[in-house]
Amino acid sequence: MNDMTPPQKTLPKDWETDQEVRWCPGCGDYAILKAVQRTLPEIGARPEKTVFVSGIGCSSRFPYYVESFGFHTIHGRAPAVATGVKLANPDLDVWIITGDGDALSIGGNHTMHVLRRNLDCQILLFNNEIYGLTKGQYSPTSREGTRSPSTPYGSVDHPAKPAAFALGAGARFVARGYDVAKQLPDVLKAAYAHKGAAFVEIFQNCIVYNKDVFAGFTEKQHAADGQLWLENGKPMLFGDMKKGGTRGIALDRDKLCLKVVDVVDGDWQAAGVIVHDVTNRSVAHMLVEMPFGPFPMALGILYDDPKPSFEQAVIAQNEQAASGKTPDLQKLLSSGQTWTVGASGPQL
Amino acid sequence: MNDMTPPQKTLPKDWETDQEVRWCPGCGDYAILKAVQRTLPEIGARPEKTVFVSGIGCSSRFPYYVESFGFHTIHGRAPAVATGVKLANPDLDVWIITGDGDALSIGGNHTMHVLRRNLDCQILLFNNEIYGLTKGQYSPTSREGTRSPSTPYGSVDHPAKPAAFALGAGARFVARGYDVAKQLPDVLKAAYAHKGAAFVEIFQNCIVYNKDVFAGFTEKQHAADGQLWLENGKPMLFGDMKKGGTRGIALDRDKLCLKVVDVVDGDWQAAGVIVHDVTNRSVAHMLVEMPFGPFPMALGILYDDPKPSFEQAVIAQNEQAASGKTPDLQKLLSSGQTWTVGASGPQL
């Protein structure tokens, strides 16, 4: 870095492009875009060092609207493209933008492997439980019975759980938010702070093809009982938070699974409410599978326990393997058993 | 079924083909083949109603050696082909044979989705932690630091855990065994008995490219401390089993994770050893992620909690949607708004 003048701090509007935003009016994607544009200045990101890589879908149009480098690739392959970008230049901040279809249907394999390898990047999965761009077919996250153009009688497959899939694939950071959540920038900041692959599932309202499927916990009147915002070191409380939380999540010590308990007078210890430890993988597994309805929706940072990132390991090995060797092409070409043909014929 | 004569019981040798077996002498695949050929008669399978579908790899040669219907497809796609087979004819018993590369590298996405949808089939993943057929490159399950032709300085990626991946993908049956384990036929029987996708990881010794990587628990002298065979309703005990088990798995109730405890005089209750409940998904998550070394290798049926299977749901819906309707092609073609052109021109 020769540039000695400290880069000027950016503002959210510095991250806006001159392209007309082409989502349906009212689409949840707008709010996510705003949240990202608000987050980038706060984390000190630089437009020229930031790359947004996406697949195909409404969500994947995202890069066109962020004033940074952007690559709108092909359906499902953003994680693979991003892997090449980051390995070629680890100084770049790489954000992957994807949808439930892009990341979990056609792109499931790449999502799995970018998580397993732990490439340092942020993966924002806009989960609207539908294929938006292709006009509303059900997706792998659509609930059973979803009627759509391809399932006029209702879908019959069991939906995938993105966060559970991510953990099973080996993710070291798993978080959740939703489009209009005021906490979303904080979730994004934590994802950025995590060195390695940070998986963020963002529930997003597709108002055209799957309107209000998340209203059960995103609507104001359902927020208290429907949202469990996790904070490291804090008990898992929800319900009336003005009263410090009237309900909580505890371990059923007989059945060895989670249960909802009532918290009386804020005495969560008595109720056995679990204190959230973002590094506890066993509990993370239970949280991501917690069925909404009987349980609230677990939101915020569900799991965060870094391991060495892929590109760092690759680069360290490249450097170590190269150390002490000179990249002498002539030497390379002349390697192996050689012989010289002179006037008197070949000799070793 | 018009065939009124009860089918004759088969013998293991009825399941052998006339094809020369083309695995390296000493390969673990032979033992798995024998175990399958021993299991099929016991479960009452019929050669003509049995289909083995495989991808590409040493393991995927398997169908050639079983006297049934067999389809050796292309790399990674066996689950997708199998889905078509089973949907077209749900009466068939469908076995998917795959390797760690076939199922988790190129085929990860299809493995995920066949599990998520819960197609009724048995998935036998021969995990030798290496690409055998292509001569020994490291695979997604190879341990960190694996030296192979493509990683001469050792691999740097974190390995995938097949059973954890399967659970994350939504599997309802997860089991483990190893090539020469005498319990393997019992594991296969349980997989067959499970209605829905049954995922079985079989550790397999590739004696040419990854010899003895599982010796740490498969070798006789390590079996007692290295193998935890799970049985539903039985405590999770291992160690000296002649003494009823000298060690066990318990829940650390502070850290909320598993731990190994000593069992004195067979009093496992006192030691807090968990009783295995195959339907407990939370514990299953912990078992599949239990690191070998500090913990024994969890073997047998780790999880078994059936849900409706995909092809049954599809067929039920097909039938329901069709009921009361006649498949009158002429009517279909004439649907929508029609008009008649007669001598006097068009009319509705």
Add this chain to the structure above:
Amino acid sequence: MASVAQIANPAETSVQPAPESVVVRFAGDSGDGMQLTGGQFTLSTALSGNDLATFPDFPAEIRAPQGTLFGVSAFQINFGSSDISTAGDAPDVLIAMNPAALKTNVKDLKPGGLIIADTGEFNDRNLAKAKYDVSPLEDGSLSAWRVLAFDISQLTRDSVKEFGLGNKEALRCKNMWTLGLALWMFDRDRQPIIDWLRVKFAKAPELADANIAALNAGHAYGETAEIGGHGLAQVHVAPAPQPEGLYRTITGADAIAYGLVAGAQLAELPMFYGGYPITPASAVLHALSKLKEYGVTTFQAEDEIAAIASSIGASYAGSLGVTCSSGPGIALKGEALGLAIMTELPLVVVNIQRGGPSTGLPTKTEQSDLYQAVYGRNGDAPLPVIAACSPADAFDCAIEACRIATQYMTPVILLSDGYIANAAEPWQVPDVKSLAPFPVRFLEEAQEGGLMPYARDNKLARPWIKPGTPGLMHRIGGIEKSAGTGHIDYSPANHQAMTELRRNKVLGIAESIPDQQVSQGQTGGKLAVVGWGSTFGPIHQAVRRARAKGQDVSHIHIRHIWPLPKNLGDLLKSYDKVLVPEMNTGQLKTLLRDQYLVDARPLNKVSGQPFRIAEIEAAIEEQLG
């Protein structure tokens, strides 16, 4: 109320004699319901006995922000009293519901053509969104055309006042008001539309009433004297002579779906459809998903590879496997197509082509996947390819694809394109009894001397053996197979023999297809215009016009792209020149030159838009001139 902003070219406004054909384009915001309006106008046109062709053209965005240029949705229809086969080069009438619709469409309008515009939408906000500094209705920039501008928005609001709808809901009836006006202009009966509205809004009768009121108001508006003499004249297009029978309109996508259902029935097989949504192919998936009672199982797979792989699995298990996608999705199926070729299983692969390369222009039409269909696989991997030339033809082609796949045990590619898939045309419903069946016979017992899964019949097809059949257990796969037994066989002589066998089997399909006909003109002469697929319409019309001028030109349209009809080489050589118009950079041309060494000259258009008749006419002119 109505204000006629400008009447340009007064000479043109005089009442014209009943035209042979008229082209009308409805254009508005995506939210304005233009496709619906177009669809209903199409039906009414068909009912009035005109021949017709349509061209829907909508944005890639789901719901583009209102009023924007990229959010414009258009529907063009060409109808007339004689043989119509394109949606028309240039509209005679443009109905522009807002400034953006005017801006993006007006340049196509015929000089002197009529613009009908809704002044209610020409406000500052919308003008700005359409990047107009000044209203084009007022700055003289439309002087090449006739303009009828009045406040359709307000007229609509007025017409539905009594139903107490909100402003937004009231304005949703604008399209019916406009349709009413159009119906009046072309002297059409409103009743079928009214009936349709009653069915559509069965659950909300007040909406039905409001829409009907708007429709009637638009119609009445035409009839009143208010605009008489202002260039808006009623036009009656005489009906086209049509064979007697039952008719309906059909889109290519529906026709393919029905053709596949028919094909499976004629083969006496259940159908398995593995698909993955992609524009513009999804419509086939949607159509088939509703047809479960016809023995159709649809499976929305996790990707295109799983879609074809599951279809191969289903064919293996004895169903007719079908998959359908568009260019990028077909690209992903290449490896699996090889498996179907090697295992010699029947499979129908439909490609609804769109603009490429890569993601390209998803909602635009193109013919640029012919290379991919014929050549796009590893190894020597021949398979039959057929191409539909119109929505109605797509039905026949789908049946033909099923026939070839099952009779020859081979994957078949059926090429269609976005234009055919979306366009609707009148279709004489075929009599099912007239369709020739081709029932499949599965092998039930081993052949004499032992089971031979790769034995050959006289068409070189191998037997189809269903798992579940006692005694016929065997193994297949993608590795080269031994002739006869189907066992793995790497031996040089076998590979040579099998390569030739696969090639000859596919070439042999030419024995079962009709000789190439000349669709217009005669065998031999100065010029043959050779097309395939959806260029049928413009070529047909261009050749018709040229012949009317006395030019020696014929039209040949190829359905069987591979193998080509047996007589095609000789036929082409009977012309001095061969011109090949294609919506690509010259792909069929490669095939013809390679196969027959004829100097086929390409005429290429790669703009995402169908050919205009005039473009082909000019090329004919040039070849003959």
Add this chain to the structure above:
Amino acid sequence: MASVAQIANPAETSVQPAPESVVVRFAGDSGDGMQLTGGQFTLSTALSGNDLATFPDFPAEIRAPQGTLFGVSAFQINFGSSDISTAGDAPDVLIAMNPAALKTNVKDLKPGGLIIADTGEFNDRNLAKAKYDVSPLEDGSLSAWRVLAFDISQLTRDSVKEFGLGNKEALRCKNMWTLGLALWMFDRDRQPIIDWLRVKFAKAPELADANIAALNAGHAYGETAEIGGHGLAQVHVAPAPQPEGLYRTITGADAIAYGLVAGAQLAELPMFYGGYPITPASAVLHALSKLKEYGVTTFQAEDEIAAIASSIGASYAGSLGVTCSSGPGIALKGEALGLAIMTELPLVVVNIQRGGPSTGLPTKTEQSDLYQAVYGRNGDAPLPVIAACSPADAFDCAIEACRIATQYMTPVILLSDGYIANAAEPWQVPDVKSLAPFPVRFLEEAQEGGLMPYARDNKLARPWIKPGTPGLMHRIGGIEKSAGTGHIDYSPANHQAMTELRRNKVLGIAESIPDQQVSQGQTGGKLAVVGWGSTFGPIHQAVRRARAKGQDVSHIHIRHIWPLPKNLGDLLKSYDKVLVPEMNTGQLKTLLRDQYLVDARPLNKVSGQPFRIAEIEAAIEEQLG
């Protein structure tokens, strides 16, 4: 000890004059080390100054069960005192280490050729595995050849007795014993092999000693009188004249790896290689994985799609992206190739072709992916294709691929095949300073008037802009781009313009490639034999022989498959006839006929084996006869 089972054709056993070239094939069980033996014999041949070509041929199985027919591994070498360019049609000498090796190889042996067999392996068990009822050494079935059969196994055991190895380990030295005999037969120096053994077994000196003892024993066996007069005569092949310089042997796979490294250096770029193992392409991944100090990052991706996608990502980020696979893997890359074409990023895609279709014959060679390379994508998606004709040529072609990719901002396909990849040939090590550099200039600042990521230079290439460059933020993707700005643009005129631009850019590469040369013969005449890729050797020899007979035939070998060299059309038209031998069903043929309307006649062989010289000679004969 030795027993000469039969000496057939006594007339042939007389000592022959020093031959111009000799073909030897080593064949044995996969476990017998035949590839190693062949490799060392190759080195010794090169050192003796002979020109040479080799053909390794091994089974698909990793370790097929011992003694089976499908477990036979063979290595053939052709060496001589003049220009050798094929591994030879038929062996003069066959060394058969067991019955299976004899059975699968003997039919290729020249009539009167010499068989050397290890009687120690001709036991009942092995005979049964090879499906022999009676030992062929005893039933007269080998009477067309000379047979020298003796107990090599026992002789080897004896020779290593003193080192106290177990029976199995002792027998592992058989290949060195045999090599020793072969070295004696062709009058070669043992020292280089001894040196090599010392290095190879540096950690187990006793094994080195044992192998050297076996080598010496085999050699001594030849020298002793024991077999004198039994048909085994020492043969000295005179050295071929060779330019002075430094030499080594190189396989095509290594040559490609080195050429890519050189190309990246000449472009002054780091290289990123995304790969997924597949036979026979993995060798390139393996070679590059070891070269990290040359700025090479290798990435074993989860599949071929991720391999190419990551390479595209790396190119986007400013590295030279490279990926390599074989037919089925390349099929999977089709969609992503479209993305590279649309985003106009440099990318080198290497295809090591193997027998197809589908999984096909993974370890056999073929040239059947030319269609796929030139035509196998959706949309009008042109890209340059080049083909290497030998291991040494592969080095130059890899550099050329890097040059075109970076200078024209385009993906490039480099075709090689299993034969070239595995075969080794002597290679004069090029002087690195003689390689012309083509350094890449990234765009560092916006152009005057604002950033234009899709501006064009005089080659029609767009600028390469690295993320990380201040002020040059922009967005790219697979949707049609506006000329200049690169923004999304669906407009008809733009799509037409961009389609033509992409086409013309690729066609323009022809300006930077040399005119097509005639590799043997002259411009014009009766017959041109036109080849590409690894058929160079047999075509070259066949034309040489035909010309020696006085026939008017020339050899043209095409490296640049697309775009074709500018003068090629005229050149081809200067011959009366054009013959195109290919290891496929006629793919280059299609290109030539389409492009030039020349009546190119195909000569096809699709058996997984290279052409024999005689096959091409016969075809020349037929064309001229």
